[in-house]
Amino acid sequence: MIDLRSDTVTKPDQAMREAARDAEVGDDVYGEDPTVNELESRVADVLGFEDALLVPSGTMGNQVAVRTHTERGQETILERESHVYKWELGGVAQHSGVQARPVDGDDRGVVSPEQVRGAYVEADGHRAGTGLLALENTHNSKGGTAIAPEAIDAAAEVAHERDVPVHLDGARLFNAAAALDVPAERLAREVDSATVCLSKGLGAPVGSVLAGSEAFVERARRHRKLMGGGMRQAGILAAPGLRALENRDRLGADHERARRLAAGLDAVSGLSAPEPETNIVVAETDDPAEEVVAACEHEGVGCVAFGDYRVRFCTHWDVDDDDIDAALSGVERAVE
Numbered sequence: 001m002i003d004l005r006s007d008t009v010t011k012p013d014q015a016m017r018e019a020a021r022d023a024e025v026g027d028d029v030y031g032e033d034p035t036v037n038e039l040e041s042r043v044a045d046v047l048g049f050e051d052a053l054l055v056p057s058g059t060m061g062n063q064v065a066v067r068t069h070t071e072r073g074q075e076t077i078l079e080r081e082s083h084v085y086k087w088e089l090g091g092v093a094q095h096s097g098v099q100a101r102p103v104d105g106d107d108r109g110v111v112s113p114e115q116v117r118g119a120y121v122e123a124d125g126h127r128a129g130t131g132l133l134a135l136e137n138t139h140n141s142k143g144g145t146a147i148a149p150e151a152i153d154a155a156a157e158v159a160h161e162r163d164v165p166v167h168l169d170g171a172r173l174f175n176a177a178a179a180l181d182v183p184a185e186r187l188a189r190e191v192d193s194a195t196v197c198l199s200k201g202l203g204a205p206v207g208s209v210l211a212g213s214e215a216f217v218e219r220a221r222r223h224r225k226l227m228g229g230g231m232r233q234a235g236i237l238a239a240p241g242l243r244a245l246e247n248r249d250r251l252g253a254d255h256e257r258a259r260r261l262a263a264g265l266d267a268v269s270g271l272s273a274p275e276p277e278t279n280i281v282v283a284e285t286d287d288p289a290e291e292v293v294a295a296c297e298h299e300g301v302g303c304v305a306f307g308d309y310r311v312r313f314c315t316h317w318d319v320d321d322d323d324i325d326a327a328l329s330g331v332e333r334a335v336e
């Protein structure tokens with residue numbers, strides 16, 4: 001099957017497997033795994049933060065960030081279609097006792113300064129107040145949109161004027177950086193913490209990294225442990241992660257293939273697919289999405305329903321040009 005369901009399906013290459021095999025390891029709960037320490041330091045540098053923390057998943061990175069930034073009862077402002085709100089099992093409530101305050105970003109998932117201002121709640125005798133603003137870049141549900149640094153900065157400025165910290169779910173931050181041709185550090189410059197996923201388009205088998213100030217990461221390390229994320233010889237995971245980090249420069253190839261895939265899908269009767277900004281293609285379907293997904297699977301193409309009449313296809317490093325051609329033929333057969 002040509003698996004376009006997600007870029008989470010990427011598999012480690014031989015170099016990553018050998019790096020894992022040969023990794024120098026230690027007990028990371030004691031801070032003694034040299035490979036984990038190297039990865040954390042490297043990601044902190046790349047994102048322009050003081051420190052960083054390896055976590056098993058992007059979800060844990062986001063949830064540790066929420067738990068570290070907030071107090072119980074507070075609210076977190078987030079975009080209604082964001083991953084933190086929509087796909088993390090109510091984690092902000094379950095892990096942190098935090099209330100979600102969703103706002104409807106624009107069609108690209110951008111949360112405006114006015115929306116932050118309007119959703120902000122000052123603590124008083126009856127309310128715990130706003131404890132966090134959570135943003136996402138690229139924005140998955142809106143089609144992998146690469147949000148400009150100025151938009152992130154503007155929302156963060158309003159939060160900071162009210163002493164509210166900002167977390168950036170940067171699961172695909174390097175995709176945004178590649179699409180906008182700006183350093184990832186610039187996209188994270190005005191936020192207080194950011195997660196990046198090594199296990200998506202970058203191809204690592206496991207792992208995300210949560211970056212922030214030294215004081216933030218010290219507290220986040222405790223919350224990671226609280227959630228059971230304290231790992232031992234995790235250099236086995238950090239070594240392929242370090243290799244994955246070097247794949248940032250190849251993400252443009254995924255974006256180019258996504259553009260070709262979208263153009264081909266758009267030409268199929270019963271589908272319409274706008275030009276993507278990164279590696280995520282979302283097609284509007286005449287037939288129910290679930291039917292289209294099942295038909296595509298039958299023709300050897302993996303994709304996922306992204307709404308009643310929306311289907312998502314993700315390009316990634318295990319998908320080459322021939323796969324795109326084959327996928328287009330398969331989808332054409334599926335929906336004809």
Ligand SMILES: Cc1ncc(COP(=O)(O)O)c(CN[C@H](C(=O)O)[C@H](C)O)c1O
Nearest residue numbers: 006008057058059060083087140169171
């Ligand atoms: C923006 C963003 N932030 C966080 C995560 C969570 O990462 P993991 O927990 O899967 O490592 C994801 C995964 N997204 C997955 C996907 O797109 O297939 C599913 C929906 O969970 C994400 O898209």
